[in-house]
Amino acid sequence: MNDAVVMKDRLYPALVSSEPLVLEAVAHPLRINILKALHRKPMYPIEIAKQFNMIEQKIYYHIKKLKRAGLVREVEEKQMRGGRAKLLAPSALAFGFVMECAQGGDLLETRQSFDPFVKGGLVDARLVVGSPDPHGPHRARARDGHIAAEVAGFFAGIGTLKWPFVFEDTEIRDVKDNLILLGGPVVNLWSAKYNSLFPVRFNGKSIHSAKKEHTEDWVGFVAVADHPEAPERKLMMVAGRSRAGTRAAALALKKFPDRIHKNGYIVVQGFDEDGDGIVDSVEVIE
Template sequence: MHIVKENGTLVMEAEEKQLFSGLQLKIMKLLAENEKYPKEIARELRADEQKVYYHIRQLEKKGFISLAKKEERSGALAKIYRISSPAFVVRFGEFARARRVPGNGFYPFVKNGLLDAKIIVGSPDPHGPEKARSRDVSFAVDLALFIGTFLTRAGHSVIEDKDTTSDDLRNNLIIIGGPVTNKVTRMINEKLPVRFDSRKNIQSKKRTYRGDDCGFVVKTDNPWNDGKSIMVIAGKRYSGTKAAVLGFIKHFELIEKRSHMIVEGMDNDGDGEIDDVRVLE
């Protein structure tokens, strides 16, 4: 396997052998949430420290992670790593032969097989009035893989909220995360047909949803550019945003027909993780 860059996106050419080990995937998922050093990763994963060091070297060599900085920790100089890109595309064949999803082709966010939108996720660094750290970058990966079924060519359009410029806001936007972790959601919240109230509960015209596992997907006009659109995929908390992303993927046909959808995350197999959603509205 090797990695190439196409229009700024890291594209992995898949081979027959396994792309990642299970531990490598866990390491990448942790680093997608926040920068960490190997000993910290080993402790959080309850994994052998030497194995973690080995896999980090492999991931760095392949280009999936990179050295962010060096800091003194416990009297020693520790290497702090970060994930190299918020999302990766695994290419098993030519994009032109990718599976097509029926419907209107996710217009206007996808046009002529190209992503015509900026995907904005909250920064994993402390930011905003509450100095929150977003863990929503991993959801951008799930979303990017789904949106990839509409594309004939890859294009890099994922940016962190703290790096968003006024020019970025004039595009079609797909915004992931609630107002605590994503400043763009906070900026547009009052203009949304479904929004967060002062207690971060989800409020529609029909009722207020207070569950932590509740999330929504809403489409509306872009207030910064009359000719563009915005889609917000967010929840009250991390689990709510996860439910919203899962709802978007599982019930995409509803999003094509509606201006909004509100869902509640469900744990069907009892492992403590949301694996399904129930459409509330």
């Protein structure tokens, strides 16, 4: 299956499989070197043979092994020396093997809960944060950039991020994408624009739902709404009455994706259980 892996703080498109063919294909050092060479630039088999100073027949044998395991793909075909030659490239930048009997986590269910923000293993959205500079009618400075890193880290864990993924609210103009809005309408211009569309929203300094007005600082929410300018897209707001509330909302993303998917929103109360002043636990209140 296609996925991604993180190594040394870098994200790589990956092919992970439970097929023994994958292990067999990468067990030969020449095949590893062929994959490395194809990563540097796609090549035809005859070019690979010349680079490794080997006869084509032997190279074709190893390419066949790599193709059967799904580790190389054909990107182009053309007529060469009376036959059809196929330009080859790696199918991913990383390869992995998972034992067939292994019990994995609920990643697929989590991805499905965040459709259409995550599709086919790709995070198809922009994360929009408030600018740290004075801006907007309130001349507010956003101070939740560290929470944006946590939200981005969460989505990187369930899909491959586009680059760039995080935008300041003053940087974007074309908004016909799935948008994840971090922070409320005072600090985020796009949260202000779309606030009224959400099932849970800001009403002045309080958080308003059909059930209650929440005025506690450590309350946060995640809510999803239709995108008014792009019918197939969605909006998500992750926000709270304070930075602690926004952090509680970010934690709710990870802990309760099924509730968000089912109800279209969740309201949580944040708690600091270890007494260090940082939200580390949340309780669902709506």
